[in-house]
Every structure is written in structure tokens, then in C-alpha cells.
Amino acid sequence: MRKNLLAAAATLLLAGGLTSSAIAAEKLKVGFIYLGPVGDLGWTYQHELARQAVVKEFGDKIETTFLENVPEGPDAERAVEQLVRAGNTLIFTTSFGYMDPTLKVAKKYPNVHFEHCSGYKRDKNMATYSARWYQGRYIQGEIAAKMSKAGVLGYIGSFPIPEVVSGINATMIGAQTVNPNIKVKIIWVNSWFDPGKEADAAKALLDQGADIIMQHTDSPAAMQIASERGKFAFGQDSEMIKFGPKAQLTSILDTWAPYYIERVKAQLDGSWKSADTWGGLETKMFEMAPYTNMPDDVKKLAEDTQAAIAAGKLHPFKCPVVGQDGKEVECKGGDHLDDGQILSMNFYVKGIDDKLPGK
Amino acid sequence: MELIEAIILSVLAASTPLLLAATGELVAERSGVLNLGVEGMMIVGAACGFGGAWLTGSIIIGALCGMLAGVLMSLLFAAMALGLAVNQVATGLALTIFGVGLSGLIGAGFVGERITPAPHLQIPFVTDIPLIGRILFGEDGFVYLSLALVAAVWWFLYRTRAGLILRACGDNHVSAHALGYPVLKIRMYAVMFGGACAGLAGAYLPLAYTPFFIPGMTAGRGWIALALTVFASWLPGRLVIGAYLFGAVTILQLHAQGAGIGIPSQFMSSLPYLATVIVLVLLSRARTGGSTAPAALGTVFVPDR
Numbered sequence: 001m002r003k004n005l006l007a008a009a010a011t012l013l014l015a016g017g018l019t020s021s022a023i024a025a026e027k028l029k030v031g032f033i034y035l036g037p038v039g040d041l042g043w044t045y046q047h048e049l050a051r052q053a054v055v056k057e058f059g060d061k062i063e064t065t066f067l068e069n070v071p072e073g074p075d076a077e078r079a080v081e082q083l084v085r086a087g088n089t090l091i092f093t094t095s096f097g098y099m100d101p102t103l104k105v106a107k108k109y110p111n112v113h114f115e116h117c118s119g120y121k122r123d124k125n126m127a128t129y130s131a132r133w134y135q136g137r138y139i140q141g142e143i144a145a146k147m148s149k150a151g152v153l154g155y156i157g158s159f160p161i162p163e164v165v166s167g168i169n170a171t172m173i174g175a176q177t178v179n180p181n182i183k184v185k186i187i188w189v190n191s192w193f194d195p196g197k198e199a200d201a202a203k204a205l206l207d208q209g210a211d212i213i214m215q216h217t218d219s220p221a222a223m224q225i226a227s228e229r230g231k232f233a234f235g236q237d238s239e240m241i242k243f244g245p246k247a248q249l250t251s252i253l254d255t256w257a258p259y260y261i262e263r264v265k266a267q268l269d270g271s272w273k274s275a276d277t278w279g280g281l282e283t284k285m286f287e288m289a290p291y292t293n294m295p296d297d298v299k300k301l302a303e304d305t306q307a308a309i310a311a312g313k314l315h316p317f318k319c320p321v322v323g324q325d326g327k328e329v330e331c332k333g334g335d336h337l338d339d340g341q342i343l344s345m346n347f348y349v350k351g352i353d354d355k356l357p358g359k
Numbered sequence: 360m361e362l363i364e365a366i367i368l369s370v371l372a373a374s375t376p377l378l379l380a381a382t383g384e385l386v387a388e389r390s391g392v393l394n395l396g397v398e399g400m401m402i403v404g405a406a407c408g409f410g411g412a413w414l415t416g417s418i419i420i421g422a423l424c425g426m427l428a429g430v431l432m433s434l435l436f437a438a439m440a441l442g443l444a445v446n447q448v449a450t451g452l453a454l455t456i457f458g459v460g461l462s463g464l465i466g467a468g469f470v471g472e473r474i475t476p477a478p479h480l481q482i483p484f485v486t487d488i489p490l491i492g493r494i495l496f497g498e499d500g501f502v503y504l505s506l507a508l509v510a511a512v513w514w515f516l517y518r519t520r521a522g523l524i525l526r527a528c529g530d531n532h533v534s535a536h537a538l539g540y541p542v543l544k545i546r547m548y549a550v551m552f553g554g555a556c557a558g559l560a561g562a563y564l565p566l567a568y569t570p571f572f573i574p575g576m577t578a579g580r581g582w583i584a585l586a587l588t589v590f591a592s593w594l595p596g597r598l599v600i601g602a603y604l605f606g607a608v609t610i611l612q613l614h615a616q617g618a619g620i621g622i623p624s625q626f627m628s629s630l631p632y633l634a635t636v637i638v639l640v641l642l643s644r645a646r647t648g649g650s651t652a653p654a655a656l657g658t659v660f661v662p663d664r
Contacts, residue, residue, distance in 0.1 A: 037463050037574035039470035069463075069575075154617070187616040188624045194578035195569045196376075197609070200369055204613040207365035219576075221569040224473075243473060243571065354619050 028268055030054065031088035032066035033079055035095040036193060042218035042237040043192070043254070044068065047094045047117075050256035057261050061268065072097025080105040084112050090267045092260070093117065096161075102126060113272050115263060118163070120343065124274055129259055132280030133163070134170035134342065135309045136252040136288055137214075138316035139302050140234050141174025143249050143291070144212045145182050146298045147232055153184045154205025156215040156222055158192045160357045164216045166345040168352070170316045171214060174305075176351055185210050186354045195221040206231060212249075223247060232293065239289050250302070251289040258284060278339065281310040317342060322350040360490065366610060367494050371502055372568060374606030376401075376560040378505045380584035381591070381598055382512055383429075383556020388588055389516060390549035391529035391542075392440065393657035395451025398581025399458020400432040400554050401561030402574075406462040408562025409572035413469050418477045421566050422501075422559060429558020430551050432458060437547045444659045455581070463574040476570040477501065499567045501559075506599070508556070513595040525549060529653035532660040542660055557581065586635045592642055592651060605631045 032051050036044035048066070055064055065088060070079045076098045083091050084105060092115045093102045099119035106114045106126040114126040122128055144153050153175065157164050168186065175182040185208060187201040194217075202213050202222035206229055213226045213233035220243040226233035227244035235241070235251025259277065266272040279285030288306060291299045308314035315336035321329045324347060332338040348356050380397050387394050407428035412421025432454060440450045477499040480486065486497045516522040525545055527535045532542045560580070565572045583605060590605075591597035612627030642651055 039463070039467060039574055041471055041573060185617045185619070187613050189613075190625055190628050191578065193575065195571075195573060195576045196373070196564060196578060196580070197613075199569045200373055200610055201613050203365070203369050204610065204617050207362055207369075208614065208617045210617075219569075219573055220571065224569060224571070242471065354616075355621050357623055357625070 027060075028058075028062045028090065028264070029086070029088040030062055030064045030264060030267075031083035031086070031091040032064065033070050033076065033083070033091070033093045033095075033098060034066055034068040035072065035097075036069065036218070038066070038068050040193065040218060041220060041240070044094070046238050046254035047092070047256055050260045053257035054260045054264050058264060058268070062264065070098075074101065077101035077104055080114075081108075084109050089113060090264065090272070091115065113267060113274075122274055122276060127263075127274045127276070129277040129279075129285075131254065131285040132278060133252055133286060134166045134316055135280045136286060137167045137170040138174035138309070139288065139305050140214060140250065140252075141171035141176075142178055142305055143294060143298055143302050144171070144214065144232075144234075145175035145178035146301065147249065147294060148179075148182070148212045150209055150211045151179060151182055152208075152210045153182065154202070154208075154210030154213045155184050155186045156198060156201045156205070156213070156217055157186055157188045158217045159190060160188060162343055162345045165348070165356065166317075166342050167216055169321075169345065169349045172349055172351055173316055173321070180351075182351065184352055184354070186352070188357060189217060191217070193218045195219040198222050199225050202226060202233075220244075235289060241289065241292065246293060248289070249293055250291050253287045253289055255284060255287050281306060282312060324348045324350055324352060326350060364490055364493060366614060368497075369610045370603060370606045371494070371498060373609055374602045375502050375505050376563045376568070376580055377584050377587060377605055378509065378599065378602035379501070379560035379563060380557045380581060381587040381602060382505070382509050382595070383553035383560075384584055385588045385591070385593060385595065385598060386512060386516075386525070386556075387546075387549045387553035388656055389529045389593060389653055390525050390546045391532055391653055391655040391658065391660070392546050392550050392553075393447045393451065394433070394436055394440075394454070394550060394553055395448060395585065396432065396436050396454025396458065396581075397553075397557050397584050398577060398579065399455035399461075400429045400557035401458075401564075401581045401584075402462040402577045403432050403458045403465065404429045404558030404561030405564050405576055406466040406561075406572060408558070409474070409565035410465065410469060412474050412566055413472055413572075416474075418500075418566050421474075422562050425558040425562025425566075426555040427558065429554040429556070429561065431554070432558070433550045433554025434547075436554075437550045440659075441543050441546055441550070444661050447657050447659070459575065466572045466574055469572060470574070471571070473571045474566075477567040501563050501567055509595050509599055516595065526653070529655055532655045532658070536660070536662055543662065546660075557584075560584070583631065586632060589652075590635045590638050592638070593653060604634070608634075 034044045038048040067079050090113045094117045096118045099121050102114050102116045103121050106123050116128050118130040119128050189197045189201050198217050198219055199221040202225040211231050213222050215222045215236050220240040223233045223240045223244040227247035232249050233247050237254050241248040291302050317337040319331035404425035408421045408425030411424030436454050439445045440447045479497050479499050482496050486492050528542050528545050536542050587601045590601045608630045
């Protein structure tokens with residue numbers, strides 16, 4: 001919050017006198033826009049860790065500013081513009097909902113470079129980046145199926161958007177390789193972040209007979225419930241083992257640092273170019289937290305799968321992918337679904353009894 | 360049957376913060392003050408409550424810290440809305456925005472820490488009675504406290520002279536003033552009570568519900584509490600029904616989804632608010648019977664002397 005105020009104050013001062021280019025000449029200024037508070041222990045926290053890594057890497061050569069708790073939508077445009085006016089020439093906007101606001105500002109300031117996380121709209125000065133989290137979810141599915149005694153997984157979803165749906169499907173495809181009859185119960189909480197509701201959803205899933213909790217929401221609440229009930233769970237975005245020392249099996253860790261460092265470096269030496277980066281385990285765009293609380297054979301299976309995916313030998317959506325209706329999904333990517341199909345996924349795979357909201 | 364027991368336990372836990380916050384707001388509104396800062400007071404209560412418990416290891420001290428924080432926040436509101444006669448709606452909204460920011464600052468030091476949650480009541484044999492045992496005798500202290508609080512508020516408002524005076528201030532502050540009652544002072548006490556309740560409701564979240572603190576963890580529960588006071592048409596008894604109904608809808612929609620019942624979750628999530636609107640319509644149609652809003656609710660009072 002204090003940083004927030006400082007940033008706002010700095011903007012006011014700068015807007016008063018100096019032009020942005022005059023400052024940019026001295027030191028590279030890099031701006032970040034965050035969706036949540038830096039202390040959310042999840043999504044925003046991981047971006048913040050990466051920013052700190054950038055600062056550590058380049059030291060005096062750069063100066064970074066972040067604005068936290070920036071709501072998605074029109075307000076975001078003002079925040080992005082604020083960073084431009086304050087002299088930032090490379091700006092990371094770290095949530096899907098910042099896509100249009102970022103694009104608008106990018107068109108207005110062709111000399112400033114923008115990096116938008118998890119979107120699909122690009123421009124000459126606006127790049128996008130995201131991670132292939134579905135790879136991690138496939139591994140989690142395998143582990144879950146091995147560890148579940150009931151054969152029922154509990155899945156807490158945020159919103160039924162393609163990223164989340166592809167995560168559920170990857171989980172199920174992974175789980176089915178171990179146990180073809182595995183079941184999943186899915187609860188949508190219609191929020192990215194509501195610890196109370198996430199905890200309630202976890203309780204409901206466990207009460208209904210699921211014994212492994214998986215989540216695509218941001219707080220460690222579900223992990224804590226699993227821990228309390230002596231069940232297993234997977235973390236999200238960040239290391240959550242503190243909240244379930246005996247419960248966490250692994251967690252998908254967003255590791256943005258290498259990408260951020262690479263892009264800042266490109267900006268420094270003038271080689272920055274707009275691009276669409278969608279990296280996975282092979283480029284360490286995300287990592288898996290240590291495999292804990294599981295027998296050695298499960299751990300080995302997970303490690304082998306991880307290595308196979310990283311080496312490009314295994315694709316979670318390898319064909320044939322069969323939809324809920326029993327029909328095979330068209331295979332556009334050769335022997336697996338292509339990126340477009342994964343990025344717009346709006347169907348459940350066979351084996352999920354539930355109905356996808358809005359279908 | 361075990362599932363029903365589990366659902367009821369979850370409902371009670373989910374309803375308690377709503378009931379606590381709404382009870383406080385009900386008293387404030389009964390005195391004629393509309394404090395829209397419940398969410399802000401709650402989240403500061405959550406931060407201070409967790410901080411207190413984390414530093415001392417005592418849930419009770421944590422709860423007290425939460426209440427104290429809520430009272431301090433409400434005094435800020437009182438100074439503006441009552442002392443300076445600023446618009447109550449604007450002040451309340453500002454208090455919420457301020458509270459959300461302030462709680463992040465207060466909580467920055469202990470984000471990621473965890474505590475042992477409030478213990479649940481455990482009476483040998485009694486708590487183990489099938490079905491009703493855990494529901495009636497196995498809750499955490501806050502659940503019982505919230506119910507006792509509503510009963511006390513009902514008794515105060517309808518069975519004591521002080522309660523009558525407080526309601527008089529809310530219905531007609533000019534008359535109450537003419538009769539010699541210190542309207543602003545009474546309203547300040549009511550607002551402070553509201554602050555204490557909101558702070559306690561906020562503290563309930565990190566102390567018993569999800570035992571860690573994260574900025575923004577109240578996630579709109581303060582607004583639901585505000586809707587609840589309207590839903591209950593400012594009657595304590597209906598508040599209990601309303602709070603448990605809101606809690607039940609929240610939990611049941613999660614269970615419905617888990618069981619694969621095909622009702623759109625978005626629709627279920629909006630049900631409590633839909634219910635509030637319907638109740639408002641019904642209230643305005645049936646003017647007889649039941650109580651409607653305190654007549655002087657939200658109006659500024661400047662004593663003439």
C-alpha cells in the first residue's frame with residue numbers, strides 16, 4: 001500500500017514537470033501492474049518474487065515500480081498509463097483482464113514496450129507470455145489417482161474459462177492413465193480469491209467423499225482444510241506446504257523470474273521484440289514443488305512424467321482426446337491437440353460426469 | 360445422515376461472521392446511522408485479530424484486538440458522520456476503502472503465518488450424541504457468542520428503556536432531542552457497538568474459519584451483512600433466520616455442484632441478493648405488520664442550541 005501511494009505521488013510529480021523520455025534516457029524504468037496484494041501468497045506474490053529477482057539481477061541499471069490491487073477493466077488503463085507517464089518504458093501487466101486496457105495504452109505510446117500475461121492480443125510493442133500449466137496438472141492427475149483411496153478427486157474451480165477447463169481435462173487424462181474409473185467432483189466458486197468460500201468448497205468436496213483436493217483458486221484455504229482433515233491436496237501458483245506440511249503432494253509454482261530477466265535484458269540492449277511466449281516445463285516457465293507426502297513409487301512416476309513432458313516425449317493432450325459425448329476431438333496438432341484448441345478449450349473430456357457451466 | 364450433519368456444521372460456521380457483523384449494524388441503523396463501512400471495519404478487525412492472536416498465542420486476545428480495531432474504525436466514522444455531520448453514505452464507503460488498504464498495511468508483517476484455530480466445544484459424551492451432538496455442543500465459541508449477542512440485542516432494544524430511547528433516536532431524532540436525549544452521543548455508542556461487532560466478525564475469519572491472514576480475506580462479507588439487516592427488516596429475530604439462510608444457500612450451492620446437480624452456480628451465488636430484493640419489495644407492499652426501516656435512517660442530525 002505504501003509503495004502504491006509512493007508510486008502515485010511520484011506520478012503526480014513527474015507529470016508536473018518532466019517528460020517521460022527525458023528520464024528514460026538515464027535508467028531503465030520497469031513497471032508492473034498486479035491484480036492482488038503482493039502478500040496474496042499466490043498469483044501476485046509469484047510475480048512480485050520475479051520482480052525482486054529482476055532487481056537483484058540488474059541492480060542499479062534499472063528502477064522498478066509496481067502498482068498492486070489494480071482491478072481488471074477500465075481502471076487498469078489509467079494505472080498502465082500512470083506507469084508510462086512516470087517514465088517506465090517496459091511494463092508488465094500481469095492478469096488476463098488487463099488485455100484490452102494494455103492494448104489501448106500500447107497503441108497510444110508506440111515507444112513503450114508492454115508485456116501482457118496470459119492474454120492473446122498482441123501488437124508491435126505488446127508481447128504476451130503465459131505458462132503451460134496444464135502439463136503440471138497432468139502430473140498432478142497421475143499422483144492424485146495413485147494417492148486416492150476412494151477414487152474420487154475434488155476440484156475447486158474459479159471460473160469456467162478455457163485455462164481452468166483445460167486444467168481439469170489434463171488432470172483427468174493424467175488420472176485416467178493410472179485409474180480409468182477415476183471420478184472427479186467439481187465445484188466452481190466464481191471467484192479467484194475468497195478464502196472462506198474456497199474452504200467451504202473444500203469441506204463440501206471432502207464431505208461428499210472426495211479424498212484429494214485440487215484447486216484452481218488462489219488462496220491456501222483449501223490446503224489447510226485438507227490438512228485439518230488428514231487428506232491430501234495440491235497447492236496453486238505458489239509453495240503452500242506451510243499450510244499443509246502433511247497434506248501437500250506438490251504444487252505448480254509460477255516462476256516468472258527467468259522470463260522477466262530475459263525480457264529486461266533485451267530491453268536494456270535494445271533487442272526487445274514483440275512475441276508470444278507460451279512456455280512450459282521445457283523452458284521452466286513454471287516448476288513443480290518437491291513431491292512430498294507420497295510413497296517412492298508415486299514420486300518416481302511423477303518425476304518420470306515430468307521429465308518426459310519436459311523432453312517433449314509426452315503431450316498431455318495427445319490424440320485421441322475423447323470428449324464427454326464420446327466423440328473424438330479433431331486432432332489439429334499432428335499427434336496432439338494444437339495450441340489454439342487448448343487455449344479455447346470449452347468441453348470436458350470423457351470420464352467427467354459433471355456438466356460444464358454454460359454448455 | 361453424516362453428510363447432513365457436515366452440511367449443517369459448515370452452514371453454522373459460514374453464517375456466524377455474517378450474523379455478528381449484521382447484529383452490530385442493526386443496532387447502529389436502529390439509532391438512525393447508516394454505516395456502509397462494515398466491510399472496512401471487518402477487514403481491519405481480521406488483520407488486528409490475527410495479529411493479536413499470532414503475537415500472544417491467545418484466541419481471546421485476538422478477538423479483543425479485532426473488536427478494539429473495529430471500535431477505533433467506527434470512531435473515525437462517528438467523528439466524520441456524527442461530529443462533522445458529513446454525508447453518512449460517502450463516509451461509510453470511504454471507511455471501507457480505507458479499511459481495505461489499512462488492513463493490508465497492518466497485515467503485511469504476518470502474511471503467510473498460521474495459528475491454531477479457535478477450539479471447538481467438547482463435552483464428554485454430550486458432544487458425541489449422534490447427529491445433534493456436534494451441531495449443538497461441538498461448535499467454536501464464536502457461534503454461541505453470536506447467538507447470545509442477538510438475544511441480548513433483542514432484549515436491549517425491546518425490553519429496556521435505553522433500547523426504547525435508541526430506537527426513538529432512529530425514528531425521529533428531532534423529537535428525541537426535544538425530549539432531552541443526547542441523540543449524537545447515543546448514536547455514537549450505537550456506531551461503536553457496530554464497530555466492535557464488525558471487528559469481531561472480521562476476527563472470526565482468521566481466528567476460526569481459515570486460520571491465516573491474507574489481505575482482502577473478508578471478500579465482500581461486510582456487504583452481505585448490510586444486505587442482511589435490510590433482509591431482516593431491522594428485527595433481531597429475523598436476522599438469525601436471514602444469516603443462516605444466507606449461509607445455507609452458500610454452502611448448499613457448493614454441495615449441489617459437487618453432487619453434480621445442474622443448477623448454474625452463478626445463479627445460486629446470486630440467490631441471497633435476489634432474496635433481499637424480494638424481501639424489500641414485499642416489505643414496501645405490506646406496510647402494516649412487521650417493522651420497516653428506522654424513519655431517520657441515514658439522515659444527518661445537527662442539534663440546534
